[in-house]
Amino acid sequence: MRSAVVGQWYRDLAMGVRFTFTGGREGWVRAVLTAFGVGLGVALLLLTTAVPNVLSARDAREEARQDRGIGYLENNTTSKPTDRSLLIADTDTEYRYQEIRGRLLEPEGADAPLPPGVAKFPAPGEMVVSPALSELLRSDAGKLLRERLPYKTVGTVGQAGLIGSGDLTYYAGGKGLAERLDGSVVARIDRFGASTDQPEEEVDPILLLLTVVVFVVLLMPVAVFIATAVRFGGERRDRRLAALRLVGSDSRMTRRIAAGEALAGSVLGLLFGTGFFLIGREVAGSVEVFGVSVFPSDLNPSPGLALLVALAVPAAAVLVTLFALRGVVIEPLGVVRTAKPARRRLWWRLLLPLGGLALLYPMLGQGSENGEFNEYLVIGGVVLLLFGITALLPWVVEAFVARLGSGAVSWQLAVRRLQLSSGSAARMVNGIAVAVAGAIALQMLFAGIESRFTASTGKDTSRARLELALPQDGSMIAVGEKLSRAKGAAATAALSTTEVSDAAKDPERWLGVTVGDCAALRELARIPSCHDGDVFVAPDRADPTSANLATAGRTVYFDPSWSGEEAGAEIAWKLPAGMRKVTERPDSLRPGSAGLMVTPGALPAKTESDFSSTVFVRTDPAVPDALDEVRNAAVAIDPLIRTWEWETTQQAEQFTDIRTGLMVGATAVLVLIGASLLVSQLEQLRERRKLLSALVAFGTRRRTLGLSVLWQTAIPIALGLVLALAVGLTLGAVLLKMTNVEVGVDWASVLSMTGIGAGVVVLVTALSMPPLLRMMRPEGLRTE
């Protein structure tokens, strides 16, 4: 009995599959449309299944090229050169907000380790660069950067040495680095690679929640879209199925045959999707989205997940078709759906979102301190809530358009069409509504917890935009002066710091010393009058005893000596009698500079060797690329000068990574949804081609028909967005409650999300206008 049922199913599904490929042009067009739509979704799913691989490959390469930590030789500054040692200087920089990883390399022996991806050490004056950097340097946009990297390019950094295809990296040949060995900017190493015993960073439960929700929110519209795509061309298919009823197939057989057609379309879609994925994989190597680039070879779907996609998509196609046809009675003489359809029921549609809320309810108030979230409940709850949109939207559209009256002809055509088949209109916008709802919820969650992962740096970017650290003191004032003359620099403050001790040998107490000209010192403390040669003292509130050391007439020592160690210079300095007390500015450029503040003229001779110097630069907003002009000037002075751009806030890296991941995923999903909307719009127009031509034949203005298409899209999308807004705000509020954060709505971002959703629809409508105009040509009336 059971085998007979299975056999019947098999025969019916197989017949549907045969119809797909033997149904002539019509069947093929439908199959290709379905396959195209399903293929887009499959490609995105395959991309998702490749994410774990991408991340691990990137991590592995990043670790392999590390030259910090374990790679250091013991006691780096006093280590001796060997056959296997390499001197390496960190010359990372930034160009137009893109980070560039730079290293100077100076091998000290024949067996010095080569960085991953580098075949041969570049000689001094030469460099090897990543392909992306090479391209940037050759382009017009790289003109300023060429000035900063004046080396001759002699080779390319291979994939093994790069994190992504867009990675901007260079290795240049260095010279005389041994003299500048400081264990910080310049180090001596004997191998590349990260320590294996580094503890794994624990993920905050809230960030884990965020990651889970991001995945669900991004994948839901894809699933919804695939479900929509397998129903492309459904109306004509149903008419064809009516003919099957005429020759004796019962209604169940007919549905299974339809499911067979969907199965064939979805299997073809799997092939298309694999093709799209392979094409996209190659294209991915040459694009960068929100600063993330990948190598095509990293984009390998995990076999288990890919198998799941291969099985789930055809199974979903069959189930969706059987479900969709449950309310359609295919009679031998036609499809009953063409008459007025039965009203949709609300009760079961409400069960889905309510079920979602019920699953999320137990986790309210968990927060990051009260344990971890149950991932399965979160996924289940979010899926049900978002899936509820797809169930509710057809009811909302039907209930709403049933109340609309007729207006202008274009409005009447649109409203009547929506009244007759609100389901297909709702299906068309389901994907975008789900995406917008998810995005609103995530935006709320991001905004709510942002403060938890964002810290203020306390830096005032109106006073300085760049901070430059000089690798050796030498001429701090001179460097400051040179930088002040650089194009784009409005003002500079050059400061050096060191410490003085209470004794020449084995000191016990220390006092900070900051050296700078009067203008620079005024950036740190309130100083009414100042001349070169003056000395000031700013009491350290945190360490009141330091004040005892900073008394006029007392002798302090630069570079004291320690018993059993190499002797220091032990330079004595008697604090001048005219030393004045000043107060540190609350908005000091360099907070914590309490202690002695000294103008260069007051310093004893030969004291500069141990100073660490910093130059703060305020840039001229009127100069384009001011930051890069100053960086260029700094590198021209000394390539080892390191620069940091000042930011007012700093975000936790994981938080930023998740946000970037969301941006990348959301872009891909929006592109998919836009493409799918376009395909389904064109498919609907194709079905009405003859009617459109007839309408034009008796004089209907093209504008009228164009407007009617716009209304047909605009009404459901408006309803979809309202529903998305309601569900998104609810989900956002629930997620915030779960994380114990006060519920608040950032209306600007909510409206911008809704606007983006609406924008996609407007764009799709605009793109479908040219084919609409073509289809409206009266030539469409020709049948021969």
Add this chain to the structure above:
Amino acid sequence: MTPPPAGSLLVATDLRKAYGPTTALDGAGFSIHPGEVVAVMGPSGSGKSTLLHCLAGIVPPDSGSITYNGREMATMNDAQRSALRRSDFGFVFQFGQLVPELTCVENVALPLRLNGTSRKEAERTALSWMARLEVDDLARKRPGEVSGGQGQRVAVSRALVTGPRVLFADEPTGALDSLNGERVMELLTEAARSTNAAVVLVTHEARVAAYSDREIVVRDGKSRDMERVI
């Protein structure tokens, strides 16, 4: 080629039209008087529908001339030809081509609404035409809920509702059984004569052509008048 008779409303001479390598019209001519019913006959693919589409200004011919009411159609732009179709021409197609989502009365009222008539006024006029074609009881039904013959009568009402001077009917009974087909033809010609509208009737059925005053035959893209044997 004989010159068109004086007083012709719509005249076409030496029309040529090709779709790619296929020649649809190869020097065809045509003329019709107000109130006259002319049947255009010929086998499938002979070019009769293309002739109708050219005459109605739906498709521009590659060469030749079409004058309507003394005005050369080639001098009109697309918007002017569309306006002409809205105001002076009516159309009936083989499958009705009613807008499935509109009710029957809304379908019939559509050409009037496109001309700017208010909805109430348009639907009132539409109903009176539907009554003349004996389908006023279907006013609130959708095309999917009525039979083929009823739908075609609704389509004829739609074609006549603006009071066109020329009615173009392309195989108007092609999808109907003989009884329904005859009833549609009776009502169509009766209504057209009552308004003095000319009817260009494309058909390949002799019994449908019998409702016309004159027949022309199109074969291989050329047209000629047919002698009628009574």
